[in-house]
Amino acid sequence: MADSHAAPALGPAALRVFDLGLGQMLWSRRTVFMALVAGGPVLIAVLLRALASLPVFDGGAGQIAGRPVSLDGPDIFGLMIWTFYLRFTVPVLGVFYGTALIADEVEDRTVTYLFTRPVARGAVLAGKYLAYLVCTAVVVLPSVMLVYFLVVPLLGGDIGRNFPALLVDLGLIGAGLAVYGAVFGLVGAWFRRPLLTGLVFVFGWEPLVVVLPGYMKYLSVAYYLQGLAPHAMPQGDALSVIQALLTSVQTPLGTWANLLALAVIWAAALAAAMRVVERREYVLGQ
């Protein structure tokens, strides 16, 4: 009889939801988007490689199309880590998937099947979050790896010597996905228009506060993540120039302080998201 089956505890329940949610998430319409986001840098890397074999890209003379190249492979890789992954892929995927953890199920009205099971709603969120993490990591991290092997050997870069930096990058991107996912999981559980809120946070709030002097920057994820990046910040746009100027004046946080801050944000956001989901009613539209 039914009474003989104990309801799963939080951990196992989350794992079951994960199992259910992973395939669902991996083959949703977002997959196309994620493939583009993760595949884009790889494509650029392949293009750079192709260019390197063409006469316009005279590696020996350090020129591309007659313009001197002042970077070598590792520098280009560092640049790509910043512009593509830290500033684009990680926050965008965090927003896109994080805000959809519950919203997707609500929109598809399948949340009923999860919320009428003897499983804490928090476990549903945790399981979906886990699925998000695996789903994005399994696509984004290999993308970083491919870019590394494509780009670093350019112009005399050494795959071996830069390997520790790659490990840091992989860890950093993993941590970024985890923290952004948790933060936007909370946003998704809380706000009516989570996507817009998320986009404003990532592309409005964060770039602004990390360059402002004072304590505002502590209210972002990017500040801590960027503090951990092993590569120099690219000096392209005005914001990063200001940021570079300011960081040379301010004492940046140490590695452990950054990691601790990220861990605190992660744990707090995830716990809060679980709590919100536990308490909130989801009225399915007819």
Next chain:
Amino acid sequence: MTMTTRTRYVLLGGAGVMAVGLAGGLVAWVSSRLPPLVAQERPDELRYVPPEATILSFANVREVMDSNLRRRLREIQPELDGQREFQERTGIDLERDIDYIVGGLVPDGPDDTRGIAILAGSFDADRLETLALEQGGAASDYRGRRLITIPDESVAMAFLEAGVIAIGSEPLIKRTIDLPFAEGGVDSNDSLMGLLRHVERGSTAWTIGRLDDPRGGGWLPDEVEAQVSQVAAFAAGARVNGGVSGTLTAEARDEETGRNLRDLLQGFLALARLQVGSRPELRGLLDSIQLTAAGTNVTLTFDLPSDAVLELLPDRSDADVAAAP
């Protein structure tokens, strides 16, 4: 698990890429980072350096000249005046003709040392000889090798074999020519050559030495000098490409000294980091320095991208101005 086959393929694919990448990267890293496993290979010319040499250096000139860093340096300082003059006088183009240089310091009596340099590359022997004779040198044959001595400067030069020249004091040069016939070169000095294991394979330049009679030279602070006197041997290697990276290993006389040395260096680094605010160009260097200690050995590694190296160069702007006509 209710995972579909397609999902499983994606997971396996992702994990596969990661595994292959990590394994490949790890192998590449190990082979580049662990000098004791694969020590620097030895140039053949070591056999011309006397075995009693205490300090031995090697520089791969060709690699430096071809490096990205050098290219960038040239953008800033197109050419050095001295270089052209040297070429006009010797017929040796520093940029092209020298492949590498091996140098040694050999003790000569209790208080003196003599140096020898062995250059490998392509040289115009006749032109060099003519040039030397013009400067008042004298040419002779010694054991079938052409030997040119310039008495005023007590410097001698010998053509050891095609494309290999030795420059140094006359007795040392003669000894060099004798070596292959007698006891053999420094490559048979296991105590010194053993230090090469600290030098990363593929280093562009390296230097190793055993300090039996260390002298700080008076320019170091007393405390440091006291420590340096405890260094029994050192090995340093550097690679030049986009930037400069390298390791410096010091072998202390005992473990206690090793620890002291490490603490001292750590203190130094901490101090430097504190003061780096006023010299932002040093930040890259300091951030890249890593200090490790094992037994009697203390090792410093650093890694500077080309930008940081250029930052470190003194008075770049002045050089630019000076170079302009």
Next chain:
Amino acid sequence: MSRPVVVADRMSKWYGQVIGLNEVTVSIPPGISGLLGPNGAGKSTLLKLVTGQLKPSKGHVQVLGEPVWGNPGAYRRIGYCPDHDAFYERFTGREWLTALLGLSGFEGERAAGAAERALETVGLTTAADRKIGGYSKGMRQRIKLAQAIAHEPELLVLDEPLAGLDPIGRRRVIDVIKAWGRDGRSVVVSSHVLHEIELMTSNILLLHNGRILAEGNVHRIRELIDEHPHTVRITAEDPRRLARHLLGYPHVIAMQLQDGAVVAQTSQPDAFYAELTALAAGDEAGAVREVTSPDDNLQAVFSYLVEH
């Protein structure tokens, strides 16, 4: 066995300005109970409150002696079949059932066995390994029922389980529900068609505009309804010929021809349906294509109950 399965005490639910359920106090006994009401009466809201998906805005509800909102442990004893057509389309029927059973605490062999039994019960064994995305409407309805019964709950809550089913599927689902009741377990099933509910149970709860209008035996309600004409709309090959036949029946009170269909009002629906079936089987009135019974007749009862 006489302890009620659902007890609601002055329970209200509103969505913003809209009232879904208004001060409902009810006690649903064990066995099969039908929840009857027109669309928008608050049936789904009530069932969602009973299954812990919504929290009462006011008042309380207890299911099987426990509060349900925020009490997932209680969901182990409840099976719920929602009215909307939503699935993980990429799963096969079996995968989906097994995964959901996992969430109910079933593992491995046990989950596989329970899934198999549920599939068998709803008659989907042969289609179990096809993707749900490829199922017909009836199959989707049945797999939805399967997930509600697979973990053998004590209380089955079914929201419009017969909607969209063909006659055979309808028969099968009704049988499943009745068998469930015979096994001594409880079912709350909602519908807006009295006729359907009647086939399953005689215990009925009438809901209208968020309020309970009546509860109790179907016969009483039946009588109420019989006092009001029952409207039936019949699409036929030759409506005029059919109308002529129908006019001959004494219980047909009024008749109208509406673009290819006959809309008849009868005071005795049972007799009317029986005779209509006989008529359709014969040849004299032409083929009958579709028989529907709009909400209007139920609406009439409600109006009557509201007025009295």
Next chain:
Amino acid sequence: MPIHDHGYARYQGTRTPPGRAWAVIAGAGIRGMLSARPFLFVLLFAWLQFFVRAVMLYLAANVPQADVIAPSPATFREFFDQQGFFVFVVAVYVGAGLLANDRRANALQIYLSKPLTRIEYIAGKLAVVMAFLAFVTWVPALLLLGLQAMFTGSLAFVREHAFLIPAITLFGFLQVLLASITMLALSSLSTSARYVGMLYAGAVIFSEAVFQTLRGVTGGTGLSWVSFGASLAQVGDVIFRVEPRYDTPWGVSLLAVGFVIALSAWVLARRVRGVEIVT
């Protein structure tokens, strides 16, 4: 035979002449957006810069020491630059669901079964986004110009920089059109507004990331045409007669902007159809 009972009455009002139906769609869309309170807050925020700049203009006109902040054509160029973020937010807020929600509800078939051409339907939807975007860029920019004249009590600046009025209008139109039509084209590709919003953000930021990478690699800005934002900015600099910020010839940037608009129009023409073609 007389008809005794009319179930209906023939419509005897006036009909909108054909070709004007877009206004109905636009009107409904605009009213719909304005009824959402959060959106009004977004609009209010989008005007924040206007108020700050207005105060600066006032100070520049009345406080002699505030000479540093005296307006120039570059001021107006910067204004547009800094409104870029709100263009993005408003475009996502307004535009993401415009077609996607209709597609989700299968409303396209219903719309197009009315006396309404596809062009009118698209134009109506486009007008909704463009109206709001113009409201946060073109309107405040022109108003700022007017305020400048009012605060100084002279038309000297306006007369001296007479090109500013067409420049503001031209650039405002270009910026608004580019954002609107791209958004709408993406909106026609999906049934989920959230997905569309993400696609738009992805496209804008990804192209910028590609540009930044190429800029880092090549050390120059000659490849700025790969980014939407950079292309528009380059064209904008030329329109406002300030120093172009990138090395790309402005003609190439204009071509890039034109290409995106043309591509979006093509996508719209293909995707907005009354009949769903299922393959």
